[in-house]
Amino acid sequence: MEKLANNSTKETKNSTLLYLKLLLFTFLTAGQSFAQETSFENGKTYILGGLTVTGLQSYNEQTVKTYTGLREGQPIKIPGDEISSIIKKLWSLELFSDVEFYYTKIEGDKIFLELSILERPTLSNVTVYGVKKRKVEDILTDTDLKKGKKITESLIANTKNYLQNKYKKQGYLNANVNIATAADTSGTNTQSMVINVKKGDKVKVKDIVFTGNDKLSGKRLQKALKKTKKKKIYRFWKKSKYIEADYKEDLSNLVDTYAERGYRDARVLSDTFVKVDENNIELRINVEEGDKYYFGDINFVGNTVYTDRQLGQILGIRKGSTYNGVLLKKRVADDSKPDGQDLTNAYQNNGYLFSSINPVEISAANDTINFEIRIIEGKETFLNHVTVxxxxxxxxxxxxxxxxxxxxxxxxxxxxxxxxxxxxxxxxxxxxxxxxxxxxxxxxxxxxxxxxxLVESGSSQIELQGGFGGGGFIGTLGLSFSNFSLKNIFNGEAYKPVPMGDGQTFALRLQASRTFRVYSLNFSEPWLGGRKPVRFNLSLSRTQQFSTTFGTDGRLDVDKDRGFSITGVSAGLAKRVQWPDDFFTISHSLSYQLYDFNDFNNGLFNFGNGSSNSLSYTFGITRSSQGPSRIFPMTGSNFELTAKFTPPYSLFSKKDFKQIKEDIDTTTERLFEIGTSPTSVEEQLEFSEKSDELERLEEERFKLLEFYKVKFKGDWYTTLVDKLVLRTNAEFGFLGSYNNDIGDVPFERFFVGGDGLGNFTLDGRDIVQLRGYENSSLTPYITNPITGSLEQDGGTIYNKFSLELRYPLTLKPSASIYGLSFLEAGNAFNNFNEYNPFELKRSAGVGLRIFMPAFGLLGIDFGYGFDTDLVPGSVGPSGWQTHFIIGQQF
The missing domain is CATH 3.10.20.310 (membrane protein fhac)
Incomplete structure (x- = not known):
């Protein structure tokens, strides 16, 4: 660029004037207001002879030229609007900190321009101090501080303001944020950024002072402030802190508290924030209460679908009752409950989506307010398209x-x-x-x-575990597909990894150790035939338990030629019904079990050879309304009542069961007299003969099992606050017999205590959870007449009650996690004569549940048993017990 001062010609003088105008124009368009005298009327039109761009560090010159829109050979007015528009356009990119136009020379009517720019530095990295490492990523995301971002004054100011406001909203009123940048030589025109956050301590509310309140006490008004609490040493469940948004919401709650008690004109005249010291403030709230009012006449206008009486019953407000503005609002439209009992829902549930309901005060005489509920019903609404x-x-x-x-x-x-x-x-x-x-x-x-x-979550589960127990390694493989498709089982393209999509359930479980084996297969179709909600279930199972003894060296010996097995099959149908409501399901199932003994007697049964047969029918009534999620229900309930029956074979049998019972009693009595260690040869022979006789009599008595079994279980889910849910549970079970001479069968009994899980089921038993006690430790013991030892025979009656508080930590599809605390009480009894519903074993504790779609439910409980269990020799409370939960009910 030539120095203008060296030119003396007339053209040089004109060029100098143009150059000065360009400089003045550049300065003014860089953010300053144009002076009134600035005018483009005297501008001269030139032909652009060329354009160069200087100052570039990371951008391509041709790219910048293209963006300006200037091209060689075009006419351009200097000075003029076109240059002004280009500069504004470049400034709007926020990529440059300086933009200036110069002309380098003029040749006749041609002008040569230079665009001088100064690029803004680029962000290379950000370091944040004063916050936890796991929070840094969230800060960078929220403030959009990513590598390559152009550093501007507004970016720094906005980041600082955002962070300070963020922590002030969390109660850190003294939060301070400092941001510094420095050149980074590792890149071209790059700078690193350091953010130093000093949150300080959360500001506490030292005192809350109310003035103007005569009708309601300050203590009552402090309770109305749900989230803003006065600092107290003993309050640990609701910490004192000042968060502005919560405080403003609490002031609205304060007015609602007055409105609920008839003071509809109550208002907050002023609220003052007084700083006591760096970490404490005092809130001063001045209220005006006004007079107390009562409901007068409430008339409905515009209603044709419902009568005044019907609407009045839904509204539930009587003339003369204390005015309650909050209640009136909820009875008209309760926004807190999607299924609330209010007027708006009454119309919307009857097809009137476009209805409008407004309560209007029509008069206020003395202390009585008369209302009109004005209703615009609109047109009846029908569904046009429903898509998923x-x-x-x-x-x-x-x-x-x-x-x-x-x-x-x-x-x-x-x-x-x-x-x-x-x-x-x-x-x-x-x-x-x-x-x-x-x-x-x-x-x-x-x-x-x-x-x-919809967002799909995993519907298949795999159970793969191993551990030591029962004298050896126990391995388990379980596969459960709850969205199976049987019709595509021969379609190779449908295996991803198995045929899915038809909502069927297919489960296969294998478990084995040295001492037992379990095989089970289950299939369920929820809509048999595809037209009605009729669930079909089919299950097959096979259980084998081998005889074990301990050798002289203390090692466990397993004899697979001696053992006990159960082979079972069951099929059932369950239909959803419409009465009393459509939450009810009626179920029927038929099952058969073959119990086969081969030289096996471990105390559970009084015969070691032979077999028993059980053909049973089960009738069930279920009402299930819990929801919305089956993993973490928050509302509703679940009730199950089942009755299981076998045919009363003894009514048609020619066997003299009374005589069999007498023979069993006589034989048992004699075995007790001899004892488990007979001394003489004669007693040994007699003991052996009586033992064989007892086994034969027991097998004859239980060749065809006959019994009835009734069970009830109820769960209620109540949302207390936010997502804090109370689960209330009650259970009862009873096993009875038709014929007293036969008595209670040794199968199908109740074993109470522990985690509620069973590695395998030998005899159709029910494993009942009662945490704080060891597994089955609350099950009664009896004396085995053959061995003389105390052994668990299972209870024929039990009851259990529990309260469980649950709160979710996360309910994401990948993993649902919730914590819980519980109180439980229950017990099992040998017979109905011993049953006492108030003789309960109590416990309390805490736990954690994790549900992952691929593995099902996992959890751990720490329970403390307050009472002595039923294990012989136990004294004192059961104490702390740890329970691991795998695949149990939610």
């Missing part, structure tokens, strides 16, 4: 058959809520992310579309 999205594995028909919303049906909010629950109960989708989207509402046509957005 997000089901990549599950077939559409599996979803649509569970929906309570069908095209052509009346719109019903209750049906939408129920559809969400049913989809969540399938277990194929993340219940937290089932979203019904109301689309294309048309008030004139009275139609609406619903689109369900």
């Amino acid at each position: 999205a997000g089901n990549d594995k599950t077939n559409d028909h599996v979803i649509f058959r569970e929906l309570r919303t069908r095209p052509g049906q009346k719109y019903s909010k209750d049906n939408i809520v129920r559809s969400i629950r049913e989809l969540g109960q399938l277990g194929f989708f993340d219940a937290e992310q089932i979203v019904p989207d109301i689309q294309n509402p048309d008030p004139n046509a009275g139609t609406v579309d619903i689109a369900y957005s």
